[in-house]
Amino acid sequence: xxxxxxTLDQAAVEVINRHGAEAFPYECCGFLYGHESxxxxxxxxxxxxxxxxxxxxxxxxxxxxxxxxxxxxxxxxNTQLLGIYHSHxxxxxxxxxxxxxxxxxxxxxxxxxxxxxxxxxxxxxxxxENTREFQEEEVFVLQTTEAST
Numbered sequence: 321x322x323x324x325x326x327t328l329d330q331a332a333v334e335v336i337n338r339h340g341a342e343a344f345p346y347e348c349c350g351f352l353y354g355h356e357s358x359x360x361x362x363x364x365x366x367x368x369x370x371x372x373x374x375x376x377x378x379x380x381x382x383x384x385x386x387x388x389x390x391x392x393x394x395x396x397x398n399t400q401l402l403g404i405y406h407s408h409x410x411x412x413x414x415x416x417x418x419x420x421x422x423x424x425x426x427x428x429x430x431x432x433x434x435x436x437x438x439x440x441x442x443x444x445x446x447x448x449e450n451t452r453e454f455q456e457e458e459v460f461v462l463q464t465t466e467a468s469t
Contacts, residue, residue: 324457325359326428326444330464332365336432337439339367340407344437346376351390352403352430360428361462365405366393379418380406403428403444410435413443415454423447428457 332352339348349370354362368390372381382404394401404427408414413433415423423429425447433441444457 324444324446324455325460326362326430326446326457327359327460327462328362328430328444329354329364329462332362333442333461335365335367336405336430336442339365339405340409340432340434340439341437343370343407343409344434345409346370347372347378347380347407347409349380349382349404349406351393351401352405352428353394353397353399354402355400356402360402360457362402362428362430364399366390377409402426403430405430405432407432407434407439413441415445419445420452420454423452423454425449429454430459 339350347370350365350367352362353364368382368386370376370380371383372379390401408431413431415429429445431443432439444459445454446457448455
């Protein structure tokens with residue numbers, strides 16, 4: 321059985337939670353940057369535009385141009401694009417069939433559940449190797465000493 325874990329810097333978690341609350345009742349989305357050596361460490365979460373046409377309450381989409389810009393940002397800033405985050409307004413932080421259908425190997429998919437505008441749960445998912453199945457990643461939050469903005 322595969323075992324996955326991810327560590328998120330507290331500042332990245334705060335960005336994800338704030339973005340989810342601000343976007344409510346619509347889904348928000350963004351990019352996750354960091355490094356991978358002994359494990360996966362997310363040090364930066366950067367909001368993106370939900371470019372989904374139609375009802376954004378249950379779906380998100382990131383434009384190909386925004387993905388390109390995200391890859392360029394990673395190269396210029398000596399970091400790695402390691403995943404995507406998005407919110408589930410008034411739904412659990414559990415990956416949906418739609419999330420699975422559009423998932424890419426290697427990426428972590430952090431989902432924040434936002435209930436009536438308040439972030440209540442955060443989980444991360446990753447595709448099992450050589451499958452089209454998600455496995456939940458164990459999430460660790462790295463407390464930071466700096467004040468967040």
